[in-house]
Amino acid sequence: MTVSKKMLELGKQSSVIREIFEYGLKRKAEIGTENVFDFSLGNPSVPAPPQINASLKKLIDSVPAEKLQGYTSAPGDQTVRDAVADYIKKTFNFAATSELIYMTCGAAAGLAACLNGLIAQDDEVVVFAPFFPEYRVFVEHSGAKLIVVPCKEDNFQPDFVSLEQAITAKTKAIIVNSPNNPTGTCYREDTIQKLAEIMKQKQKEFQKPIYILSDGPYRELVYDIELPYVPHYYDNTIIIYSYSKSLSLAGARIGYIFVSPLAENANDLFAAICGAGRALGYVCAPSLFQFLIKECIGLTVDLSIYKNNRDLLYNGLTDLGFTAVYPSGAFYLFVKSPLQDAKEFCEHAKKYELLFVPSDSFGYTGFVRIAYCVSTEQIVNSLPAFEQLAIDFNLLP
Ligand code: PLP
Numbered sequence: 001m002t003v004s005k006k007m008l009e010l011g012k013q014s015s016v017i018r019e020i021f022e023y024g025l026k027r028k029a030e031i032g033t034e035n036v037f038d039f040s041l042g043n044p045s046v047p048a049p050p051q052i053n054a055s056l057k058k059l060i061d062s063v064p065a066e067k068l069q070g071y072t073s074a075p076g077d078q079t080v081r082d083a084v085a086d087y088i089k090k091t092f093n094f095a096a097t098s099e100l101i102y103m104t105c106g107a108a109a110g111l112a113a114c115l116n117g118l119i120a121q122d123d124e125v126v127v128f129a130p131f132f133p134e135y136r137v138f139v140e141h142s143g144a145k146l147i148v149v150p151c152k153e154d155n156f157q158p159d160f161v162s163l164e165q166a167i168t169a170k171t172k173a174i175i176v177n178s179p180n181n182p183t184g185t186c187y188r189e190d191t192i193q194k195l196a197e198i199m200k201q202k203q204k205e206f207q208k209p210i211y212i213l214s215d216g217p218y219r220e221l222v223y224d225i226e227l228p229y230v231p232h233y234y235d236n237t238i239i240i241y242s243y244s245k246s247l248s249l250a251g252a253r254i255g256y257i258f259v260s261p262l263a264e265n266a267n268d269l270f271a272a273i274c275g276a277g278r279a280l281g282y283v284c285a286p287s288l289f290q291f292l293i294k295e296c297i298g299l300t301v302d303l304s305i306y307k308n309n310r311d312l313l314y315n316g317l318t319d320l321g322f323t324a325v326y327p328s329g330a331f332y333l334f335v336k337s338p339l340q341d342a343k344e345f346c347e348h349a350k351k352y353e354l355l356f357v358p359s360d361s362f363g364y365t366g367f368v369r370i371a372y373c374v375s376t377e378q379i380v381n382s383l384p385a386f387e388q389l390a391i392d393f394n395l396l397p
Pocket of ligand 1: 181243
């Protein structure tokens with residue numbers, strides 16, 4: 001066959017997360033939805049705010065179809081990009097300009113466009129493990145080598161000693177994801193300051209820019225802390241954002257890239273990202289949803305529901321003797337597997353209709369990710385099943 005061998009392999013590989021999700025669908029059909037405790041997918045469960053539907057209706061009724069459903073400019077409608085720039089200025093007190101904003105089909109397209117815009121032959125991109133599995137796909141497709149730096153296991157914060165060793169003359173960028181998928185950890189101001197300090201030193205040492213790609217689709221999903229805005233701390237920063245989680249618009253495929261105006265040669269950097277967007281066929285993010293964002297910018301889903309889920313699950317599981325990283329954001333709990341092989345542990349949990357994902361999928365061993373973007377009822381009803389699991393592994397205090 002004459003197709004690309006690399007793409008054929010990628011297309012045929014099924015993700016473990018998807019496999020577990022599909023298994024869950026099958027079980028739900030067999031024994032009833034309410035009897036399966038599916039914590040596998042990071043699909044937002046809290047409904048979008050009511051203003052979303054109201055604004056969609058208003059847009060459909062009031063904006064001519066040729067505008068609402070036609071092409072916008074390649075990087076997005078100018079008035080939408082202006083609205084995003086204004087939002088960044090007001091919310092983060094950072095001087096954003098619409099000239100450096102590119103509307104994208106979610107963070108996935110944003111990451112792919114940034115990496116393809118940046119990468120030259122022999123470049124390396126550093127990620128902290130555990131990490132969102134698609135990072136490997138996007139980085140390797142851009143032609144770069146993925147360099148994995150494990151986090152500190154006691155709190156899943158970056159290990160700066162290992163980071164310093166991992167950054168070389170070949171490093172083009174590092175990807176930072178806070179709030180984090182899969183651990184739910186967030187990086188506080190002192191962490192971002194330290195990170196920026198190291199990166200500045202390395203830029204000086206190697207006499208070249210090294211970029212921070214700040215992948216922040218969970219930015220608003222924080223429960224106990226204030227998140228620093230990375231461009232305040234490091235000039236060569238590119239923000240990748242998405243409304244998938246904050247507005248539960250994962251299927252709308254809408255987000256943006258924002259290149260800091262303080263980045264070296266920001267205009268050329270942005271132009272290279274536009275070029276990559278063009279080469280990848282990512283121009284003109286869905287128009288209807290671009291206009292929707294302009295109407296609804298600044299709104300979020302009801303975050304108290306995720307916070308309540310977080311508290312119920314974290315307290316419930318730690319009371320049963322499980323060890324978990326305390327998550328300050330996103331909607332994931334990262335729990336230590338009582339078996340060395342987390343895959344085996346996930347298989348065992350199926351006995352009680354509990355479905356979650358081994359950390360191996362995220363480039364890390366010995367943990368499982370439990371996505372709590374589910375109904376609160378599911379969490380409450382699942383606790384007896386978790387208790388059975390705790391009994392099997394002798395965890396009960
Ligand atoms: N980055 C991280 C860390 C994610 O968890 C996800 C999705 O779950 C994405 C990026 C992609 O998000 P989007 O739906 O906006 O493409």
